[in-house]
Amino acid sequence: MATVEAVSVPFREAIEFHRRKVSLPTAAWTDLYGAAHARAFTAAGAARDDLLADLRTAVTKAIEQGTSFAEFQADFDALVERHGWAYKGPRDWRTRLIYGVNIRQAYQAGRWQQLMDPDIVRMRPHLRYRHGDSRVPRPLHLSWDGRIVSRDDPWIMSHYPANGWGCTCWVEAITERQLQRLLRAGVAEIGAPDDGTYTWTDPRTGESRQIPKGIDPGWDYNVGIASMEGVVPAELQEPLPPYGEPSPLPPDLPPLPPVRPVDPARILPDGLDPQEYVDQFLAEFGATPGRPREFRDRSGGIILISEELFQVRAAGGEVVGSKADKFDRGRYLLLLADAIRDPDEVWVDWAMLASGKPALRRSYLRRTGLSGGKEMFTRFQWTGDAWHGVTAFNVRPNYLSKHRAGALLYRRPE
Structure with missing residues (x-):
């Protein structure tokens, strides 16, 4: 050298x-x-x-x-x-x-x-x-x-x-x-x-x-x-402050990129077994139960896709349930996968883990146009050992803005 x-x-x-x-x-x-x-x-x-x-x-x-x-x-x-x-x-x-x-x-x-x-x-x-x-x-x-x-x-x-x-x-x-x-x-x-x-x-x-x-x-x-x-417009490139300090947003944060209509086939049927929902989600990334897959997202980072994302565990570590069908989420798991694979934006911010330690949390945001003029907002948050998903319909701008916090890692070209 x-x-x-x-x-x-x-x-x-x-x-x-x-x-x-x-x-x-x-x-x-x-x-x-x-x-x-x-x-x-x-x-x-x-x-x-x-x-x-x-x-x-x-x-x-x-x-x-x-x-x-x-x-x-x-x-x-x-x-x-x-x-x-x-x-x-x-x-x-x-x-x-x-x-x-x-x-x-x-x-x-x-x-x-x-x-x-x-x-x-x-x-x-x-x-x-x-x-x-x-x-x-x-x-x-x-x-x-x-x-x-x-x-x-x-x-x-x-x-x-x-x-x-x-x-x-x-x-x-x-x-x-x-x-x-x-x-x-x-x-x-x-x-x-x-x-x-x-x-x-x-x-x-x-x-x-x-x-x-x-x-x-x-x-x-x-x-x-x-x-x-690059993947983030220069005017939106703000550094992430250290843990405990507020994360300032750019003064004129633009709206999310335009809504994209969804193929009705991406919405799964009601009443499936939770494991069926999980299997279809994993298949989107080439993963299967017991065989996780690392996926590189649009920002260039790695996220681990595995069935453990959907497992609810007791204090002793044993699996006691599934997150896949909670809050009517099962039908929309493929849209959650779309938010990870092809998001509108990817943000990173600080989160506090259950262990009491701070960790970086990635947030994948995407808006999707459903039939009948309905609009769906999907957010997938991942910290490496835990995740949180949100699906909401016809949300207001102030609801969107509170989920766009931290530092912007990626924004979909319009």
Whole structure:
């Protein structure tokens, strides 16, 4: 891995990109995928909020003040001792990873915002890919050095740096005169190469993805576009405050995306056995009783789908009932599944567990148009070890607003 040093001149766009992130404790890097990292601050294995908060403070200091890697390591050592964090991997490798990835991604996101400035676009209409100073260059990254493409070329949408762990490539904007000079010198090529793809299987969900060759899994996205035009509009990107502090909402929270009509077949018959309702819900995600399935939602996060979601347990742990048919919920379980798979919005906020410990709670919201002009609002809330579902009809705006709290992780494009 190349030597990591602080960006010498921190700038406003990079700082703002980092500030808007939501801190999400994770156990592994696969807990989030791809562009989800443009909205979330994580460190694999940092599963406690207090630990992640201190890590974020150290990274923020580096981004905003341009502190050195050595100073970041000192901050890291202090927080590891304070929290007793048994992180994986050697200290030097782990600190370089956290420091380098966060600084480079903030820089690249801010850099893209600058590149898209109308004056820059007018004066410097072409983008030129440049290889970084990696000690062990990736052959394809090296082959892309000098490649010139337009800003709207699909290639730059997936190949904008960084393109993998330790990648130090970058992009510059050049003028028409520079382009012609480079072409005459024979050191530039115009247009995107066709290097093909490879198949990668998500170890958590089993889903297969086609990744462009030369790019590591999870890096096949443009961090600049994800920060400006991603799953959450920039004006709605607010960080999640620490537990116990109020969660302010954007001043002008827009309505939920337009209502979508439902296929009547998605409403199940009355009178089924509770287990039949559960089985049909699980089948929506490829799960079965006794065989749970991890599902990656639209925000890039993981939710565990299993029959335990519907089991009511006594204090001793034995199953004593089912949630599937309570409150006439059974008929609408497929609509609850739709809220998870294809929500209008996904929010994250704090909740207090029965154990007395705080935990992050995801809320999946969706409005559905039923027959006869009836409208249904569905909310699925999940904290990892418990869930709560709500189905309501023809609700008022103030009812909706109280369920849109915390930090917005995803909003369906309209």
